[in-house]
Amino acid sequence: MKNQFIGTSLDVDDGKVTLTDYMGSDLSVVNAARVSFGKTKTEMDDKDVKLIKYLAAHKHMSPFRHVVFTFALEGVSEVVCRQLYKHQVGCAYTSGEFKEAATTWNEISGRYVEFDPEFHFPSEFRKQHKSNKQASLEGECVENNVMARAIYKEAIDQGFSAYKKLLELGVCKEQARMVMPVSFKNSLVWTASLEAVAHFIKLRDHEGAQLEIRNLARAIKKLIDPICPHSLDALVNSEK
């Protein structure tokens, strides 16, 4: 997949997440917490690391809200995107939806992009977890993975083909798209504070989470770790 966004990217299943922008660092947290003091620090020392741990442990969260990230998600299935929407506090989203949604704005610019949804396509179908009805067994593939892929592919093709046929009959797009499979890929810009991102990672980089979402959480953790390692560590591990 061509990477349309500028920034560091990581693959997430058959999609991609890019850190397109950010502001702040561990020092921003420290300087915000000490706003009433007489100077701005430009280098971390041991006392600053202790302060960050203290803030996280005592849930003084406001200093962590001055570090902010923007991520662009491309080719990520709507099922995964929806998990992000549930994290509202300190977050902002702009979603690509189906491409038609953008053409209203697009008409302003005179361009037109052919509609061409893509769908998430698993390479391996995991087994159902025995006791946890919501979970899968990571790394354990079903015996007949080939047949699973065939059934999956046919369903996707049929859904997309029905969508096309409805359009040909003159049906409006907003009704026709109702037959599309939920695995359609979406694009999304997500801007969130460090507090919100750390909360997402804690909840989703977890064995009870859907593997596709856990993979996204792991990728995001890797992307921001170099920017604010002490704060990320303090927040993610503070209450476990």
Add this chain to the structure above:
Amino acid sequence: MKNQFIGTSLDVDDGKVTLTDYMGSDLSVVNAARVSFGKTKTEMDDKDVKLIKYLAAHKHMSPFRHVVFTFALEGVSEVVCRQLYKHQVGCAYTSGEFKEAATTWNEISGRYVEFDPEFHFPSEFRKQHKSNKQASLEGECVENNVMARAIYKEAIDQGFSAYKKLLELGVCKEQARMVMPVSFKNSLVWTASLEAVAHFIKLRDHEGAQLEIRNLARAIKKLIDPICPHSLDALVNSEK
């Protein structure tokens, strides 16, 4: 459809919205705005109506946040629910997702509900709007509505059938559901302030909105109008 929730209900297409709880009224708005005065009013008069108009016109929104509603949505397609999620400020959601999602909690209680998704099924397929690529023509049905229904039904059946087959192969539910059509019906509890609900109505009871969503906005407007008629009118009509 049997109405599982207690409260006033209205049909929305082939689903239902119920006002299950609320607090406050026009008087709550007035009393909050005059919190520093010496008494609580228990009846509205003309001056109170003027005050409400003044507050809305000058965007003094905080008094409108003390009136709060809870709605239960049943049998509403996920496509419609997603529009609600975009309204974050002053809102809280608990979504039913696929029924499996609830069984983790359910296992605590020992009950088990057979998985049985339903899908939104349009009775009439509307024509595509000519100039607005996102919109449909309200009241204008495609010529071959019968064929549209047949194509739609087949696509839904195929998607659901593929889901069942994948489960039979042992595929985990979180991957199998990827083939389900986006029209699957969801249940949702939505709690929102009067400010947030009025904002939703303004944006969605609008000719540019998807008709299914406009129908939801109209139903919600009808449900809350008896509770706070002056505030609702002032908010919805303040900037149009």
Add this chain to the structure above:
Amino acid sequence: MKNQFIGTSLDVDDGKVTLTDYMGSDLSVVNAARVSFGKTKTEMDDKDVKLIKYLAAHKHMSPFRHVVFTFALEGVSEVVCRQLYKHQVGCAYTSGEFKEAATTWNEISGRYVEFDPEFHFPSEFRKQHKSNKQASLEGECVENNVMARAIYKEAIDQGFSAYKKLLELGVCKEQARMVMPVSFKNSLVWTASLEAVAHFIKLRDHEGAQLEIRNLARAIKKLIDPICPHSLDALVNSEK
């Protein structure tokens, strides 16, 4: 103090907090969590209590956001009110500020309320905590409480008197009020979800908090406990 608000009230130092409205209960939490199931429960049983504990322990917070409270605070010093403002998520405020602030709206109604601020007046001045520079020693009064009261009273009188003199010189209220002591009493309407109120109680009913604020947290806890005892217990004690 005459209680202007309708509802259950408790004294907080020389002010008052009233639960003026609320919606929901422990059952609302349970029914929201089970929205996808086929019925609404109208009585709690042991399994519901377990479910509530499970939700709190696993930080599935959304079901707790459908229970909402409105409190009116009267005669509470601005220093205490400011602690409330810091709790933003799931909260709404309408503040009385100085009474002038309300007269703009008031002029609409034709009434006029003479400006008459009151100030918080401690009956006992507590000793400074030795090791915690921010805290006081609960129950330990300074030796010369009479002199402390005299100094305090004189300072309040002087501040208020300077305010009056500035007004007489024709100075605008917005500048004149700058000399008023921070202990002026304010009125406030606070609407907040159960999640937000429980978070406030956890942080402020705590020995590190200012005693005046801790007293407010204790009063609020007492007011809501009869409404949702299981949820309140699960939220407040979940991570301690």
Add this chain to the structure above:
Amino acid sequence: MKNQFIGTSLDVDDGKVTLTDYMGSDLSVVNAARVSFGKTKTEMDDKDVKLIKYLAAHKHMSPFRHVVFTFALEGVSEVVCRQLYKHQVGCAYTSGEFKEAATTWNEISGRYVEFDPEFHFPSEFRKQHKSNKQASLEGECVENNVMARAIYKEAIDQGFSAYKKLLELGVCKEQARMVMPVSFKNSLVWTASLEAVAHFIKLRDHEGAQLEIRNLARAIKKLIDPICPHSLDALVNSEK
């Protein structure tokens, strides 16, 4: 006043506001709105300006939430800071409060800063507005400005002196500070999205606002204008 923060600063009365960090630009808005298209733009053209105007006029606000600013306020009176706290949506704050508030964390670092509050001191006392009880007459000074300054100064001195005396009696800081005038200067770190900052500017750079707050709004507008001129213009002027 020595500028402790790194970034562009402007004076606001006898205080200062510094833009310490930011991310995004007009292009971030455009690229977020077109997330579903095939490329990232790196230069603005006329169509992009039109798109920004379209977004603001139709209240598609989410693209404006990916531009974020951090401001440090120093030496700004608490009366002004409180106006900022009222803007909750898309905002985060870390306040300096009285300096003692920071010493708990400070003790971790071993440093100690002598308590030394400063107070806002107006050079000119404006006349009260005749018809608007809340407003002042910009540019119109009271006849006896010298006496107004003397009364103001004496009140501040008396309040601060009473605070010191109470501390000497052993009274805890949290009670002693109750006699301090509300004009005490605070420090504050404010992080807010472009949407939130533009909303603040619209409400506060307005003749009905307190002049001290209007001055802050004007300074902030000047600081961010070079970063996102088209978006700022579209948002601030969209509904006037």
